[in-house]
Amino acid sequence: MRIFIAGGTGAVGSRLVPLFVAAGHEVTGTSRTAEGVARIAAAGGRGVVMDGRDAASVRRAVLDAAPDVLVHQVTALSGHFDFKRFDETFAVTNELRTRGTDALLAAAKEAGTGRIVVQSYTGWTNEHAGSAVKTEADPLDPNPVPAAGNTLAAIAYAERATLDAGGLALRFGNFYGPGQSLGEGGEMLESVRRRQVPIVGGGRGIWSFCHIDDAAAATVAAATRGAAGIYNIVDDEPAAVSEWLPELARVVGAKSPTRVPAWVARMAIGEFGVAWMTTGRGSSNAKAKAELGWAPRYATWREGFRSGLGVGAAHTASSLAK
Template sequence: MRIFIAGGSGAVGSRLVPLLVAAGHEVTGTARSEAGAARIAAAGGRGVIMDGTDPASIRLTVLEAKPDVLVHQLTALSGSFDFKRFDETFAVTNRMRTLGTDALIAAAKEAGTGRIVVQGYTGWTNEHAGAAVKTEADPIDPNPVPAARNTLAAIAHAERAAVAAGGLALRFGNFYGPGQSLGEGGEMLESVRKGKVPIVGSGAGVWSFCHIDDAVAATVAAITQGDAGVYNIVDDEPAPVTEWLPALANAVGAKRPMRVPAWVARLLIGDFGVAWMTTARGSSNAKAKAELGWTPKYASWREGFRTGLTAS
């Protein structure tokens, strides 16, 4: 098959390219720079430059590739971000999830593409009330913290557009593993190692994790399996901050995290950060396992934190 990966030099895309090439597919991957395109070419794909916020650039690139399958992995994330100014940090990515998604889907339709897979997210986006673990049938948060309102709307837009076009939206949990912020040498892991990530307030916020290799495997599965719809791509064990953060600290040889009152933390990470740490809800992967034929290699973050943070 001819497979087009929008964001072929990114966290998931860069790992997808060599796997799909090895499976015999003709892969075109997009990048924002010559260096990124060169990395795609080195992995066996065809690297092309595309502006993920420019509909004209997107249309021309997709039509030239004439893909059988289009995989949307576009983001513009790099380095740290400010929890108090969350939407500002995600501004370009939000354009890629709205304008970019619409342009990709329109171009795919024009090119006769038969299958579309779009990257989504699950975690703080769940409603912060009710059951501790949510399914795809549960609503997203109807009352998001103002600092993240635009970002949630952009994620929801990409999901709706994908499903309306007969495609699949993969809601990835919080990434960890090689090359990630929560991976060896990554910013978040180093902060944990240095004791800079405390348990905030109750620490009752439930997180769902996804090792980067499991995100890639789920995307490969979605290229050929599953009906149109939304799928949570997370491990088997959603867990509150009070469980996973001390375990992570222990796994990397750090001291047990301190606990700070929510009102103190709010000064540094704002209402959004406090909500994520205290009232977030996790996600179930039952649908993805049943309908995509996918099972996470790292069934629990417990194993993943011990063995999956370094290069694989």
């Protein structure tokens, strides 16, 4: 098959190029730069320069590739988040999830592309009420913290547009692993080592994790399996911050995290950060396992934190993302 990966040098896209090539597919990957194009070529794909916010650029790239499958993995994330100014941090990515998604879907329709797979997210986007673990049938948060309102709206938009086009939206959990903020040398992991990530309040916010290589494997599965719809791509064990954060600190040889009241943390990480740490909800992967024929290599974050944080855990060409 001809596979088109929009965002072929990103966190997930960089892993997809060698996976699809190894499976015998003809792969076109996009990058914003000539250097990125060269990395895609080195992994066995055909690299093209594309600006995901420029509809004409998107159309040219997609029509030239004439793909059977289009995979949308374009973001503009650096790994550093300002929780008090979350929407500002995600401003460009929000454009890519709205105007960029529209451009890709329009080009795919014109090219006669038969299958579309689009990246989404699950975690703080879940409604912060009711059951501790949400399925794809549960609503997104109807009352998001204002600092993240635009970002949630962009995620919801990309999902609706994907479903309207008959595609699959993969809601990835919180990434960890090589090259990620929560990975060896990453900003968040180093903050945990320096004891700078506290348990806020009772630490009852539930998080669902996804190793970066498991996200790539799920995307490969979605390229050929599963009906149109939304799929949570997370591990088997949603967990409260009070459970996973101390274990992460123990695994990396750090002191146990401190505990701070919510009102103190609010001054540093804002209402959004406090909500995520105290009232967030996890996500179920049952649908993805049943309908995509996918299961996470790292079944739980416990195993992943022990053996999947470092470079040696990557079993694809993660150097593409550098």
